[in-house]
Amino acid sequence: MKINKKVIFTALVTVSGLYANGQDMRFTQKNPDKPEVTEYMDPEIRVVTPGAVPSDAIVLFDGKNLDQWESSKDGSAAKWKVEDGVMTVVGGTGGISTKKLFGDCQLHIEWRSPNEGDDRKGQGRGNSGVFLQGIYEVQVLNSYQNRTYRNGQAGSIYKQTPPLVNATSKQGDWNVYDIIYTAPKFTINGGIETPAYVTVIHNGVIVQNHTKIQGVTNYIGQPTNPVHGKAPIHLQDHGNAVSFRNVWIREM
Numbered sequence: 390m391k392i393n394k395k396v397i398f399t400a401l402v403t404v405s406g407l408y409a410n411g412q413d414m415r416f417t418q419k420n421p422d423k424p425e426v427t428e429y430m431d432p433e434i435r436v437v438t439p440g441a442v443p444s445d446a447i448v449l450f451d452g453k454n455l456d457q458w459e460s461s462k463d464g465s466a467a468k469w470k471v472e473d474g475v476m477t478v479v480g481g482t483g484g485i486s487t488k489k490l491f492g493d494c495q496l497h498i499e500w501r502s503p504n505e506g507d508d509r510k511g512q513g514r515g516n517s518g519v520f521l522q523g524i525y526e527v528q529v530l531n532s533y534q535n536r537t538y539r540n541g542q543a544g545s546i547y548k549q550t551p552p553l554v555n556a557t558s559k560q561g562d563w564n565v566y567d568i569i570y571t572a573p574k575f576t577i578n579g580g581i582e583t584p585a586y587v588t589v590i591h592n593g594v595i596v597q598n599h600t601k602i603q604g605v606t607n608y609i610g611q612p613t614n615p616v617h618g619k620a621p622i623h624l625q626d627h628g629n630a631v632s633f634r635n636v637w638i639r640e641m
Contacts, residue, residue, distance in 0.1 A: 517624065
């Protein structure tokens, strides 16, 4: 196979442009003849100790209290029940939001649908939601043997993008969401410079793979895109006694 040297050189120039403004010019040499030309040491990579909770994570719920949360309605104390290391929606009290504001993040959250029997179906069974920046919903729903609209089941970007697969545990069993979220960026005149993206891993299975979020979650109508900055994580009160535990977040 004949190697096109012009193509290779063009690729190197393109890559070097990524660093031209800043800090790293390691690809500016046309034909480097030493390996160290394309290696760099500084700044050293920050160390994070892995584990059940990474060392740089902010623990949003440790099973003891709701000190990190407040009522989404009026900023008063969160009114959900905390018992046996679990917080549970108290229907009618409203959703709760983190006191701290977030943008790009890695969020870990575990949730459990209540044992409600077969009398509740579709959206009425184990319904809640995890709202990124308070306005983009990753749906929480007992979707185990429970048919509903595709873009409204567990793991969906609600009313926008259905999950790739249904990985939901049965009623009463715990589900795990690991969410990697990139917040949208806006231009100075209110346009979208880059949209929001999200990856969702549900019980170890990828159900959203770098999915573009089309805009704010609207129950009726198309998504909209108001300009905003960092905002809370919000958990929804949809009238079902959904429980949560082991909630932590890493800012990125």
